[in-house]
Amino acid sequence: MVEALAAQGAAVVVTDLDDAAAKAAAKSATGPGRTVRSDRLDVTDQADVDRVFTDVEDTLGPVSVLVAMAGIGQVIRFEELTYEHWRRMISVHLDGTFLCSRRALGPMLERRKGRIIVTSSIVATTGVAYEVHYAAAKAGIEGMVKALAREVAARGVTVNAIAPGYFDTELNDLAPPEIMETIAANIPVGRLGRPAEIGALAAYLASDEAAYLTGEVISPHGCFSYGSADQMPI
Amino acid sequence: MIETPFLPSTAYTSPDFYEAEMSGVFPSSWILAADLAELAEPGDFVATTIGYEPVLIVRDSEGSLHAFANICPHRGTVVADGSGNCGDEFTCPYHGWTFSSGGALRSIPNRRGFGDQISNEQLGLRPLRFDIWERFVFVNIGGSAPPLTSYLDAAPNLLAQHGIKELAPTLRIDDTIDVNWKVFVDNALDDYHIPVVHAETLQPFHEGMEFREDLGDRFVNVLCAPINDFGQSLYPPREGMGEEQSRVAYAVDVFPNLTILAFPDGGITTIRLTPLAIDRTGVELRSYSHRPDQIGPDEAKFSSDFLEEDYRVMRRVQKGLRSRHFRPGPVHYREARTAAFHRNMLSALEDQMDSG
Numbered sequence: 177m178v179e180a181l182a183a184q185g186a187a188v189v190v191t192d193l194d195d196a197a198a199k200a201a202a203k204s205a206t207g208p209g210r211t212v213r214s215d216r217l218d219v220t221d222q223a224d225v226d227r228v229f230t231d232v233e234d235t236l237g238p239v240s241v242l243v244a245m246a247g248i249g250q251v252i253r254f255e256e257l258t259y260e261h262w263r264r265m266i267s268v269h270l271d272g273t274f275l276c277s278r279r280a281l282g283p284m285l286e287r288r289k290g291r292i293i294v295t296s297s298i299v300a301t302t303g304v305a306y307e308v309h310y311a312a313a314k315a316g317i318e319g320m321v322k323a324l325a326r327e328v329a330a331r332g333v334t335v336n337a338i339a340p341g342y343f344d345t346e347l348n349d350l351a352p353p354e355i356m357e358t359i360a361a362n363i364p365v366g367r368l369g370r371p372a373e374i375g376a377l378a379a380y381l382a383s384d385e386a387a388y389l390t391g392e393v394i395s396p397h398g399c400f401s402y403g404s405a406d407q408m409p410i
Numbered sequence: 411m412i413e414t415p416f417l418p419s420t421a422y423t424s425p426d427f428y429e430a431e432m433s434g435v436f437p438s439s440w441i442l443a444a445d446l447a448e449l450a451e452p453g454d455f456v457a458t459t460i461g462y463e464p465v466l467i468v469r470d471s472e473g474s475l476h477a478f479a480n481i482c483p484h485r486g487t488v489v490a491d492g493s494g495n496c497g498d499e500f501t502c503p504y505h506g507w508t509f510s511s512g513g514a515l516r517s518i519p520n521r522r523g524f525g526d527q528i529s530n531e532q533l534g535l536r537p538l539r540f541d542i543w544e545r546f547v548f549v550n551i552g553g554s555a556p557p558l559t560s561y562l563d564a565a566p567n568l569l570a571q572h573g574i575k576e577l578a579p580t581l582r583i584d585d586t587i588d589v590n591w592k593v594f595v596d597n598a599l600d601d602y603h604i605p606v607v608h609a610e611t612l613q614p615f616h617e618g619m620e621f622r623e624d625l626g627d628r629f630v631n632v633l634c635a636p637i638n639d640f641g642q643s644l645y646p647p648r649e650g651m652g653e654e655q656s657r658v659a660y661a662v663d664v665f666p667n668l669t670i671l672a673f674p675d676g677g678i679t680t681i682r683l684t685p686l687a688i689d690r691t692g693v694e695l696r697s698y699s700h701r702p703d704q705i706g707p708d709e710a711k712f713s714s715d716f717l718e719e720d721y722r723v724m725r726r727v728q729k730g731l732r733s734r735h736f737r738p739g740p741v742h743y744r745e746a747r748t749a750a751f752h753r754n755m756l757s758a759l760e761d762q763m764d765s766g
Contacts, residue, residue, distance in 0.1 A: 185537055187474070199557065208553030209537040211477070234575070235446065235542035237474035287472060 177243060178205040180375025181382065182212050187236050191217035191228060193246070211236070219246045219272030229279045238287060241382040242280040244273045245295040249347050251306045262309045269313035273320065281324075281333065288332035291382045294321055296339035298397045314339070318393050325391030334390035336381050341397025343369040365398030415749045416738030417756070419731045422590040428688040434762035435666055435755065436461030437551035439629070440561050442668045442682050443467055443540070444547040445696070447579060448493055449475065453511055455500075456493040456547075459684060463551050464488045465538060470512035471498045477540035477549050478513050483533045500535075509535055544574040546680075563630035565662050565670070571651050572676045577698035580705045581679075583713060585693040587721055589728040591667065591685040592755070594693065597720050597727075598661070598669045598681065599751050601633050602744035607723055611716040615641035615659070623746045628754060631747045633661040637674065648676035648700060663747065665754050676700045679713070689728065693717070 182188045182205045190205075190212065192198035198214035205212045215231070218224045232239055248268050250261060273294050284290025299307060300314035318337055325335040342348070342359050348368075351359075360368060373396060380386055381394075421427050437460070444456040444467040455468040457480050466480035466489065482489050482502040489500050489509070499516065500509045506519040513535035521528065539550045541558040543566060548558055555561055587594070597603065601621050605613050619636040626632065636658050637645065647656035651674060662670040671679040677699040684692035695713060699705055730736055741749045 187476075187540075199560075202557060206553060206557070207539070208551070209539055210553065211537075211540050213541050213557065213559075235475070237469065238472065240472070240474065289472070 177245070177371070177375045177378055178202065178212060180372065180379040181241070181243070182207075182210045184379050184382070185209075186241065186382070187211040188213075189228070189232050189236070190214050193218055217246075219244075219276055220267045222275050225275045225279050233283065238283045239280050240284070240289065241291040241293065242276055243293045243378055244276045246272045247295060249307070249310065249350050251350055253306060254308050257309060265309040266313050266316070269310075270316045270320075273317050277320075277324065277335075281328065284333045285328065285331050290333040291386075292324070292333065292335045293378050293381050294335070294337045296321075296337040296393055298339055298341040298395050298400065300339060300393075301395070302402055304402075321393065322391050329390055334381070334387065336390060337393045338374060338377055338381075339393050339395040340374055341369060341395065341400040343371060343374065345371060359400075362403045363398040363400045367398070369396055369398060414738045414740060415752055416741065417592070417752045418738065419736050421755070422592055422728075422731050423688070425688060428685070430759055430762065432461040432685065435758045437463065438555060438758060438762065439666055440541070440548040440550050440555050440558050440664070442546055442664070442680065443477065443549040445579070446542065446545045446547065449547070451495065453495040453497050454493075455490055455496050455511075457488075457490045460549055460551055465549055465551075466490050466535070467540070467547055467549075468496065468511050468513075470510070472512070474512070475540070475542075475547070476513055477538040477547070478535035479538060481536075482507055483515075483536070489535070513537065544569075545577075561629050562664065563626045563628075564624065564632060565630050565664065568632065568655075568660060568662065569670070569672050569678075571648070571655055572672055572678060573648065573700060574678060574698070577676065577678065577700060578702040579696060580699045580702050581695070581697035581710055581713060583693070583695040583710075583717065585695075585717070586686065587691055587693060587724065588689055589691055589724045590689055590731075591683045591691040593724050593727050593731075594683050594691055594720075595663075595667065595751055596748045597724055599631070599663055599747035600745050601635075601747065602742045603723070607719050608716055611712060611719060621744060623744070625746065625750050628757070629665040631663050631750055633747065635659045635661065642674070645673055645675045645677075647674040651676070663751070665751070666758070
């Protein structure tokens, strides 16, 4: 993602709750002619969101593209899912997406130009066993995208969600390898998605050419359907 | 023979060494390029030079900041000079190509004469890596320096309470001096000469106080120079300053060419050196204060006085470097930062050779 946006010539600020991870992501996309910096951000903390945006605006200039993709994963039976688990999941995904989008939107509307790209998941549509709170949070994000896109469509800002299927990322480390094999066997394209494919999609959504594409949930999933991956008891 | 970490005098006189500095050391470093105060409005720009690279920093019509190689992609002509506001457009003075403030090629006079060779997308201004600390825009031409915040090492924490973003500019001095740029850096890092050369200017603030040199990891080293009661009475500390910050003047040196002097009242002075030739150096001194209305005419005189004191000894050093009898001598403990700078120069040159 950072690589794809930096390669377009954008100055990129990558944030993470884990400062070291943000630094590493920034470093991986560094190069001649590129401005990539990092900051630590807790997306559930309104003051922290404001601090990071204000710092970027004071220095680099207005934020023209927001890519909200902070997320956590948890695999757990519904009967064991506590209210704290639920709150945490909803907070990081839905509150985080809300707080970042709202902070980004005002200056975009003033300039009548902006791109908000948020992150959902294929499971918002399909559902997934043992991640009920995750699916609920993602479905909430999709509702927000469709509604917000309508609200700001006439004012130059597009709002879209990328809802990936299964991609080759460290989030999969949460799942046992045999489950990942079963999932891969249910992807007709024959492989997991590659992170760069999400980056390229985001770069397109961020571009001037994508001005007419808004309110969409775009789901790169290699034609995945749960099928035999549907019943994977934990 | 005396064991010395100081660079040999040929490092100041050899054209090959100078060439390696310009095309290697400066491009591989983070170099101060502009102050955001000069780039507040859309169209504001600053042109500068880093090593041999003409550099252009500009805020575009939508408010975004950019750094570009300040050359026309047609024939390499330097596009913009000095600083100011470009409107929304730069015009190359040679053939009249125009570029938007965001760097895109906009128009070409008599375009048909090029046939179908021209693609606007490929002929915009070339972007450079830049980043910002507090109010200062740094550029890393080569793109491979560590992130700016780690490059600056202890500096951001040390100066966090000085309120650098809120400071008002109070003084600009632009000089050139006929010495190799490292003669100036050596002197800026030399804490041993202060009682002798600056007996009337700087020393009275520090008389009786013990200095401390912090060498840092690599790119930044710091002189902590406590200020005595006389100095404290003239420069009362800014509210909210840390305990050390309330009574210490810092000289923070950022490799290779920047010195930041920071005072308990939050005021700072930056001194940036630009090599203009092997024996000619541009000096840009900028002072900033939280109390700009209280700055008297003495401020400018004070700064130019202590600069002139340094210039006098630097010219002598430059002359003496050419002596066939000169070999670098031993290092005083209050020259440790100068010695560290020499080690860092060698490391930077070695890195260049390693990366081919």
